[in-house]
Amino acid sequence: MTETDAATILAEELRRIAPDIDPADIDRGGDLREEFDIDSMDFLTLVTALGKRLDIPMPEADYPLMESFDALAAYLARQSG
Amino acid sequence: MTEFRMPSLGSDMEAGILVEQAVAPGERLRAGDVIGAVETQKGVIEIEVFQNGTLDRWLADIGAKVPVGAPLAVILADGEPSQPEPRPEPPEVEPPPPEPPEAPPPEPGPPPQEVPVSPPDEAPEFPPTEIPPGPEFGALPTRPRITPAARRFAAARGMNLDTPEYRDGRTVTRRDLEAAAPAPAAGGTPDFRTAIAAAMSRSKREIPHYYLSHDVDLTAAEAFVAEANAGRAPSDRLLIGALCAKALALALARFPEFNGHYSGGAFTPSGAVHLGFAINIRSQGLVAPALFDAEALGLDALMQNLRDLTARVRAGRFRARELSDATITLTSLGERGTDAVFGVIYPPQVAIVGMGAPRQRPVVRDGAVVPRLMTTLTLAADHRVSDGHRGALFLRAIDKTLQHPGLL
Numbered sequence: 001m002t003e004t005d006a007a008t009i010l011a012e013e014l015r016r017i018a019p020d021i022d023p024a025d026i027d028r029g030g031d032l033r034e035e036f037d038i039d040s041m042d043f044l045t046l047v048t049a050l051g052k053r054l055d056i057p058m059p060e061a062d063y064p065l066m067e068s069f070d071a072l073a074a075y076l077a078r079q080s081g
Numbered sequence: 082m083t084e085f086r087m088p089s090l091g092s093d094m095e096a097g098i099l100v101e102q103a104v105a106p107g108e109r110l111r112a113g114d115v116i117g118a119v120e121t122q123k124g125v126i127e128i129e130v131f132q133n134g135t136l137d138r139w140l141a142d143i144g145a146k147v148p149v150g151a152p153l154a155v156i157l158a159d160g161e162p163s164q165p166e167p168r169p170e171p172p173e174v175e176p177p178p179p180e181p182p183e184a185p186p187p188e189p190g191p192p193p194q195e196v197p198v199s200p201p202d203e204a205p206e207f208p209p210t211e212i213p214p215g216p217e218f219g220a221l222p223t224r225p226r227i228t229p230a231a232r233r234f235a236a237a238r239g240m241n242l243d244t245p246e247y248r249d250g251r252t253v254t255r256r257d258l259e260a261a262a263p264a265p266a267a268g269g270t271p272d273f274r275t276a277i278a279a280a281m282s283r284s285k286r287e288i289p290h291y292y293l294s295h296d297v298d299l300t301a302a303e304a305f306v307a308e309a310n311a312g313r314a315p316s317d318r319l320l321i322g323a324l325c326a327k328a329l330a331l332a333l334a335r336f337p338e339f340n341g342h343y344s345g346g347a348f349t350p351s352g353a354v355h356l357g358f359a360i361n362i363r364s365q366g367l368v369a370p371a372l373f374d375a376e377a378l379g380l381d382a383l384m385q386n387l388r389d390l391t392a393r394v395r396a397g398r399f400r401a402r403e404l405s406d407a408t409i410t411l412t413s414l415g416e417r418g419t420d421a422v423f424g425v426i427y428p429p430q431v432a433i434v435g436m437g438a439p440r441q442r443p444v445v446r447d448g449a450v451v452p453r454l455m456t457t458l459t460l461a462a463d464h465r466v467s468d469g470h471r472g473a474l475f476l477r478a479i480d481k482t483l484q485h486p487g488l489l
Contacts (some may be wrong), residue, residue: 020364037363039415040320041391048315060310060318 001054006076010069013049017042028069035069054080082137082161084152088128090121090401091276096148097121099141106138110156115400117153122272123368127400134158227253273366281425288343288426289464295476297483299439299454305486323384325436325458326411327489328482330354330375330383333409336475338467339432339460340408348431348466353377357407357427358387360394369427370399371407380489414438421457431463434479 011023018036026035033043047066051058056079058066066072087097101118104110115127116136137155141147157163231253284290302324310318333340333354341350356375361367372378372386393399412424413436420440424433437457444453458479460472482489 018363033417039361039417040322041388044315044318044320045388045392051315058315060307 001077001080003073003077006080007069007073009053010050010073010076013046013053014069016049017046023069026069029071030068032066032068032072050076056080083132083134083156083158084140085116085130085154085156087119087147087149087151087153088401089149090119090126090404091123091280094121094149096146097126098146099143099153100125102139102143103127104136106136108136110134110136118398119147119401122276123404124273124362124365124399125397126404127398128153129400129402130156132156132158134161137163231258273362277366280427284426284428288428288431290426290461291464291469291472292423292459292461293469293472293476294421294423294457294459295473295480296442297456297458297480298444299456299483302483302486303439303454317381319380319384320387321439322413322436323380323387324483324486324489325413325479326356326358326372326375326387327378327380327383328479329409329411329434330356330378331482331489332475332478334376335478336471338471339462339475341431342408342429343431343463343466344429348463351408353408355406355408357410357430358390359410359412359424360391362395362397368394368399368404369407369410369412370394370403373402373406409433411436421459423459424461426461426463431466433461434476435459435461 097119337350354376355371357369418438421437422435442455
């Protein structure tokens with residue numbers, strides 16, 4: 001999957017959690033939780049949804065690779081092959 | 082035959098608007114089933130029945146404003162024959178046209194009757210529906226299908242969804258509504274703010290709060306969570322907040338004076354811990370619905386229930402009992418919050434525990450300064466019921482439990 005496809009999927013899932021924030025308006029290299037005002041429960045919900053949708057495990061040990069929108073989109077693109 | 086009445090969903094509620102009939106006449110009901118949904122100041126709340134039986138008929142239409150205590154529906158016990166209808170069903174082919182959204186809500190329904198058996202030819206006593214089904218009946222749904230997020234969004238912006246444009250068979254999503262929405266109110270919705278203002282003003286007027294704070298080392302709890310989550314799918318993972326909730330619920334067994342309700346000048350402790358979680362709803366406000374029987378749940382079950390509760394509340398759906406029956410509240414501003422949060426007790430409860438953002442802080446251990454993951458736990462409690470000495474022991478009991486997370 002390309003990073004563009006991954007970014008589209010990520011934006012869709014974020015929209016379910018943070019519908020009041022437009023991914024076009026955020027700093028894609030900034031802290032994801034700050035940019036989307038999401039807490040640890042929201043983040044777990046996001047990881048759960050992405051893991052199911054792309055059929056990837058998304059282990060907690062990889063959370064440091066998911067700290068910004070761009071980093072997470074790149075991670076999803078890599079992991080889903 | 083039993084009349085199911087509009088429940089009281091808070092001391093400040095006088096009436097609610099029936100926004101959903103989840104069960105059709107003739108359907109079986111079991112105690113705990115959601116029969117419908119009611120819109121109040123606090124949002125859309127699912128209402129549950131407390132008996133087994135069969136729904137005979139609805140007494141209030143969608144959109145009707147019904148006072149607390151007035152009948153909503155008739156439920157028949159098992160084997161009980163249906164009562165005669167008090168009025169004929171309106172013909173489905175010619176429903177009246179929808180009223181404009183500006184229409185005021187109808188007058189309250191009739192007062193509750195103890196023996197509500199009406200002769201079949203009696204004129205209908207119930208108010209006409211505020212928003213009747215649209216003219217395009219046929220194969221189309223009689224009312225719009227609305228996602229919970231869209232329902233919440235509409236409630237927040239005061240939008241009426243029961244109009245023909247939303248009744249074309251599609252499911253109405255939040256995105257559909259955003260273009261047509263009026264600007265949001267600053268500081269959350271007026272209704273949410275009103276409900277919070279009423280409860281918190283009463284708290285500060287009536288409850289003599291005292292406050293304690295205690296730093297707690299979460300290093301062991303964090304290591305336990307990391308190890309537990311290592312082999313787990315995201316859907317089964319734990320959060321450190323669930324450990325704190327469980328430790329709090331367990332500690333209450335030895336400190337019953339922090340768990341229960343104060344009303345009529347007396348405190349009634351609760352046997353079970355119905356742990357209220359202060360949950361922020363984006364751009365709307367705060368609610369603190371209860372997670373039931375937290376002391377009896379295993380850690381994984383508690384976590385799953387907390388996830389379910391948070392998801393439903395953020396989608397704008399919670400149950401009446403969840404709002405009224407919490408016996409103590411836990412509030413946390415999350416990992417991006419401040420070091421400590423001092424809560425305001427939610428009446429008629431008598432205590433609220435605050436959890437600050439976990440942070441690496443320098444701590445002295447065995448004579449050396451070392452980094453540890455720390456949080457500050459706070460307690461605000463009702464001085465009519467307890468004293469600081471017991472409050473301190475209570476916070477230390479939670480601390481002690483969190484140092485041995487394997488026992489949770």
